Amino acid sequence: MTEKLVIVGNGMAPGRMLEHLLEADPNAYDITIFNAEPRVNYNRLMLSPVLSGEKSYEDIITHDDDWYADHGITLHKGQMITAIDRAAKTVTSAGGITVSYDKLVIATGSSPFIIPIEGKDLDGVLVYRDLDDVEAMLAAAKAGGRAVVIGGGLLGLEAAAGLKEQGMDVTVLHLMPTLMERQLDEASGYLLEKAFADRSIEVLTKANTKRILESEGKVAGVELEDRTVIEASIVVMAVGIRPSTQLAQQSGLDVGRGILVSDDMRTSNKDIFALGECVEHRGQCYGLVAPLYDMAKVIAQNLLGGTSAYKGSVTATKLKVTGIDLYSAGDFAEGEGREEIVLRDATSGIYKRLVLQDNRIIGAVLYGETTDGPWFFDLLKKGEDISEMRDTLIFGQAYQGGMPLDPSAAVAALPDDSEICGCNGVCKSTITSAITSKGLSSLEEVQAHTKASASCGSCTGLVEQLMAATLGDAYNPAAVTPVCGCTDLGHDDVRRLIVAKELKTIPEVMQELEWKTSCGCAKCRPALNYYLVCEWPEEYADDYQSRFINERVHANIQKDGTYSVVPRMWGGMTSSAELRAIADVIDKYEIPSVKCTGGQRIDMLGVKKEDLPDVWDDLGKAGFVSGHAYAKGLRTVKTCVGTDWCRFGTQDSTGFGIRLEKFMWGSWTPAKLKLAVSGCPRNCSEATCKDIGVVCVDSGYEIHFGGAAGLHIQGTEVLGTVATEDEALEHIVALTQMYREQGRYLERIYKWAKRIGYDEVRRVIMEDTDRRRAYFDRFVASQKVAQVDPWSERVSGKDKHEFNPMKVVKLEAAE
Amino acid sequence: MNAQTTTFVEIGSLGDIPIRGSRRVELNGERIAIFRSAADEVFALKDECPHKKGPLSEGIVHDGCVTCPMHNWVISLETGEAQGADEGRVLRYPVKIKGNMVLLGVTPEGA
Ligand code: SRM
Numbered sequence: 001m002t003e004k005l006v007i008v009g010n011g012m013a014p015g016r017m018l019e020h021l022l023e024a025d026p027n028a029y030d031i032t033i034f035n036a037e038p039r040v041n042y043n044r045l046m047l048s049p050v051l052s053g054e055k056s057y058e059d060i061i062t063h064d065d066d067w068y069a070d071h072g073i074t075l076h077k078g079q080m081i082t083a084i085d086r087a088a089k090t091v092t093s094a095g096g097i098t099v100s101y102d103k104l105v106i107a108t109g110s111s112p113f114i115i116p117i118e119g120k121d122l123d124g125v126l127v128y129r130d131l132d133d134v135e136a137m138l139a140a141a142k143a144g145g146r147a148v149v150i151g152g153g154l155l156g157l158e159a160a161a162g163l164k165e166q167g168m169d170v171t172v173l174h175l176m177p178t179l180m181e182r183q184l185d186e187a188s189g190y191l192l193e194k195a196f197a198d199r200s201i202e203v204l205t206k207a208n209t210k211r212i213l214e215s216e217g218k219v220a221g222v223e224l225e226d227r228t229v230i231e232a233s234i235v236v237m238a239v240g241i242r243p244s245t246q247l248a249q250q251s252g253l254d255v256g257r258g259i260l261v262s263d264d265m266r267t268s269n270k271d272i273f274a275l276g277e278c279v280e281h282r283g284q285c286y287g288l289v290a291p292l293y294d295m296a297k298v299i300a301q302n303l304l305g306g307t308s309a310y311k312g313s314v315t316a317t318k319l320k321v322t323g324i325d326l327y328s329a330g331d332f333a334e335g336e337g338r339e340e341i342v343l344r345d346a347t348s349g350i351y352k353r354l355v356l357q358d359n360r361i362i363g364a365v366l367y368g369e370t371t372d373g374p375w376f377f378d379l380l381k382k383g384e385d386i387s388e389m390r391d392t393l394i395f396g397q398a399y400q401g402g403m404p405l406d407p408s409a410a411v412a413a414l415p416d417d418s419e420i421c422g423c424n425g426v427c428k429s430t431i432t433s434a435i436t437s438k439g440l441s442s443l444e445e446v447q448a449h450t451k452a453s454a455s456c457g458s459c460t461g462l463v464e465q466l467m468a469a470t471l472g473d474a475y476n477p478a479a480v481t482p483v484c485g486c487t488d489l490g491h492d493d494v495r496r497l498i499v500a501k502e503l504k505t506i507p508e509v510m511q512e513l514e515w516k517t518s519c520g521c522a523k524c525r526p527a528l529n530y531y532l533v534c535e536w537p538e539e540y541a542d543d544y545q546s547r548f549i550n551e552r553v554h555a556n557i558q559k560d561g562t563y564s565v566v567p568r569m570w571g572g573m574t575s576s577a578e579l580r581a582i583a584d585v586i587d588k589y590e591i592p593s594v595k596c597t598g599g600q601r602i603d604m605l606g607v608k609k610e611d612l613p614d615v616w617d618d619l620g621k622a623g624f625v626s627g628h629a630y631a632k633g634l635r636t637v638k639t640c641v642g643t644d645w646c647r648f649g650t651q652d653s654t655g656f657g658i659r660l661e662k663f664m665w666g667s668w669t670p671a672k673l674k675l676a677v678s679g680c681p682r683n684c685s686e687a688t689c690k691d692i693g694v695v696c697v698d699s700g701y702e703i704h705f706g707g708a709a710g711l712h713i714q715g716t717e718v719l720g721t722v723a724t725e726d727e728a729l730e731h732i733v734a735l736t737q738m739y740r741e742q743g744r745y746l747e748r749i750y751k752w753a754k755r756i757g758y759d760e761v762r763r764v765i766m767e768d769t770d771r772r773r774a775y776f777d778r779f780v781a782s783q784k785v786a787q788v789d790p791w792s793e794r795v796s797g798k799d800k801h802e803f804n805p806m807k808v809v810k811l812e813a814a815e
Numbered sequence: 816m817n818a819q820t821t822t823f824v825e826i827g828s829l830g831d832i833p834i835r836g837s838r839r840v841e842l843n844g845e846r847i848a849i850f851r852s853a854a855d856e857v858f859a860l861k862d863e864c865p866h867k868k869g870p871l872s873e874g875i876v877h878d879g880c881v882t883c884p885m886h887n888w889v890i891s892l893e894t895g896e897a898q899g900a901d902e903g904r905v906l907r908y909p910v911k912i913k914g915n916m917v918l919l920g921v922t923p924e925g926a
């Protein structure tokens with residue numbers, strides 16, 4: 001008699017297994033299948049095109065009723081198996097059908113994970129797994145409104161795109177900072193987010209859903225952990241899947257995360273096999289179809305008495321949203337001995353990254369142009385040595401021969417009306433047309449004819465790249481020093497391009513400016529972070545992981561890992577109440593050293609990191625704010641006693657110093673910025689060796705700049721003299737803003753002034769009233785968001801995690 | 816001796832560590848730096864720079880390495896080895912991720 005084969009679940013994995021089995025021996029078994037879904041076998045992958053309307057259910061059926069009939073297979077549709085009796089070798093369905101087996105295959109797949117939050121059971125909360133779910137979404141879409149999709153992975157994004165296609169407004173909520181973080185790195189995640197934004201699909205990352213809101217028993221919206229409320233008529237949960245193991249577990253089979261199988265695909269019972277998303281093999285559960293097909297082949301052979309072994313699979317993913325090309329395979333994490341090859345083409349939004357180890361591809365991420373995905377994947381799976389074609393590998397299979405990279409592509413791609421020279425308001429087309437029509441061939445000629453790069457010079461690099469792009473090989477630009485090894489662009493080029501292309505996040509800058517590494521280094525990340533903070537003060541979210549420790553925790557790290565705390569003492573003035581508060585803090589937290597700094601204030605040294613928030617809390621209650629003694633920002637404004645007390649004082653130097661400090665504190669600058677105001681030329685506050693200094697005289701205020709007294713000693717130059725305190729404030733603030741916008745990261749004001757010329761600075765600040773006012777206004781605008789005391793922010797809980805150990809573990813001794 | 820069996824303890828969830836950032840764990844008084852890379856891998860190193868014992872957990876994390884906050888040595892997260900011209904090595908601890916939980920092995924590798 002023919003042996004009986006029973007299959008539980010009729011998904012893609014057993015479907016493929018049957019094809020192999022029937023091909024090898026159509027008469028080996030008498031086959032019965034139970035499926036909980038009330039239908040034949042269809043291609044689950046293609047549900048997304050059904051949802052978006054590009055295909056119908058009929059188009060995606062793999063095995064229709066006739067196929068089962070032709071092969072003599074009994075299919076019980078809509079019959080869920082609820083029990084397996086291993087002793088009797090029978091299975092029983094919810095509908096009461098009992099069938100006996102010689103060999104059993106469990107292929108129960110997986111089920112969507114439901115986040116256990118309030119409102120999860122409401123009418124209108126859907127998942128995305130089978131045709132019923134698609135039909136429910138299509139019905140809901142007819143009524144219009146907004147769909148909120150929770151989960152920015154493959155499924156969530158496909159659901160979002162489909163629902164948008166069906167006319168709904170769509171918001172995707174994603175817990176992590178970038179989309180599809182399992183398959184994509186930060187750079188490609190950024191491109192993907194942009195592509196969704198271009199389709200008017202709203203994407204909120206770092207969005208933690210708190211609960212689903214109800215109205216009359218139905219979904220009304222979603223509330224996030226940060227209290228944001230988004231209205232919604234349906235909510236689709238696509239946060240992940242769980243292998244369906246309940247049946248196997250009840251039947252006493254060994255189960256981990258999935259049903260445990262060995263290499264021959266048998267469960268802990270030798271007559272019971274399992275395959276598909278429900279299994280766990282060598283610690284791995286799969287959520288993609290390719291590995292399941294590998295398993296299917298192995299089971300088919302072993303059901304026929306073979307000894308075939310499954311050894312695990314590497315997987316590749318492709319997102320099936322029309323118009324978005326994305327491919328990812330293998331392991332693309334960074335690591336020792338791993339190298340990467342990155343190709344970016346900002347114009348056409350292409351990003352490709354290969355991760356190599358021992359001259360073999362071990363991972364690939366492709367965005368925008370994915371035709372070579374399968375080729376790379378093939379090289380990856382075969383472990384092929386690629387050293388021979390390494391230089392051209394990234395260009396793909398068709399380019400094995402070579403294609404030069406064009407470093408000026410990003411500049412060439414700028415629109416004609418984008419401003420290249422900010423000082424003189426010269427746009428790109430003015431420069432390129434002057435080059436061609438007047439036959440210009442040197443930088444000096446371009447400067448003379450267009451005024452571009454003739455003032456502060458920070459756009460010189462860009463002008464040269466434009467010349468290179470326009471003149472081709474005929475032009476050989478002077479070398480600029482790149483920011484770091486991650487790019488060929490210099491600081492000035494990067495800054496100008498950030499403005500011209502309106503780049504607003506670090507990943508965006510790295511993509512659009514074709515960074516050569518995936519996430520930068522300790523040199524470029526803090527620089528980019530500063531440029532973005534400076535350029536987009538109100539929009540840019542400071543990236544703390546791109547700041548040095550001192551700026552991250554708002555204190556100065558000491559050689560023993562403790563910290564120093566320096567509160568502001570405005571203009572160096574203090575009071576008995578302040579001193580008492582400081583004394584109390586020193587006693588309470590047993591702070592070992594207290595010192596008067598060279599900046600006219602008090603430094604408490606040796607504070608334990610864990611104590612920082614409490615120290616700040618106590619100082620804050622006494623009215624202190626952070627002194628930013630750690631910041632590339634405004635440090636101190638030293639003053640002398642001036643007209644208040646001194647017999648030589650000519651103006652209120654103390655009052656003006658305090659006013660300056662209160663006006664300017666909290667601002668970030670390229671390097672630290674120190675000011676001083678002296679009441680007369682005796683200059684007790686040492687104003688003539690500061691970044692910006694004021695020497696008060698009878699007729700007004702003599703403003704100085706560009707001094708240094710650290711690594712390099714240099715007296716200041718005079719900027720000019722103004723009559724009133726208000727004017728002095730405006731000039732100093734405007735000068736600071738000019739430096740903020742032009743200075744290279746870590747370049748003190750004296751280096752910047754030397755680079756662009758002291759006269760140029762004088763001309764702009766003293767003579768060009770409009771530009772001075774504009775600089776002043778921009779500084780004021782950015783201060784609106786900058787003057788938040790970081791200490792009180794931390795005390796109220798921001799970045800709490802920074803200050804406490806993640807965990808304190810105490811183990812009992814083993815013996 | 817028999818095959819090494821290291822005890823693993825739960826130290827928190829992946830989300831507790833900032834991406835491209837780090838946290839510190841105290842293990843019987845010993846400070847251990849736990850790093851999370853941009854690709855969500857987690858590494859554990861003794862929180863002591865081979866140069867002058869700077870706290871590596873306070874450094875900037877990038878490209879599979881951490882730059883020490885004290886004098887900018889660059890340490891590989893995977894091997895604990897100083898990069899470039901600098902020479903030295905930090906003890907590594909094994910890490911496992913189970914679901915969303917991060918587990919730290921209590922015996923350093925190679926110990
Ligand atoms: C505390 C203090 C010394 C003191 O006990 O008096 C000090 C302490 C440090 N200085 Fe300073 N400087 C201090 C006033 C100065 C001064 C004098 C002044 O500001 O009037 C100078 C010369 C003026 C100048 O800046 O040109 C000064 C020039 C430097 C330099 C050289 C900068 C340069 O570009 O030449 C550095 C190194 C650097 O920044 O790279 C530095 C760096 C440092 C650092 C941050 C070193 C470090 O990276 O750890 C020290 C931090 C100690 C801490 O944890 O508080 N410190 N430092 C002073 C704090 C002033 C304040 O209240 O904020």
Ligand SMILES: Cc1cc2nc3c(=O)[nH]c(=O)nc-3n(C[C@H](O)[C@H](O)[C@H](O)COP(=O)(O)OP(=O)(O)OC[C@H]3O[C@@H](n4cnc5c(N)ncnc54)[C@H](O)[C@@H]3O)c2cc1C
Pocket residue numbers: 008009010011012013014034035036037044045046047048079080081082107108109110128129130155158244247275276277278286287288289290292318320
């Ligand atoms: C919308 C969508 C898009 C996808 N896109 C891709 C893609 O692009 N690329 C890719 O590789 N993968 C993709 N996947 C994943 C892929 O579809 C799955 O990996 C694959 O279908 C899993 O096959 P399976 O046979 O293990 O399980 P399933 O196909 O889930 O089949 C399991 C079946 O068993 C039934 N069942 C469960 N328990 C019982 C029981 N006790 N008794 C009877 N029947 C039961 C279920 O009703 C179900 O019909 C996608 C999935 C979805 C939902």
Ligand code: SF4
Pocket residue numbers: 640641642643646647648649650653678679680681682683684685
């Ligand atoms: S600067 Fe002049 S006014 Fe001020 S304390 Fe010194 S001497 Fe007196």
Ligand code: FES
Pocket residue numbers: 864865866867868869883884885886887888
């Ligand atoms: S202590 Fe780490 S670099 Fe010096």
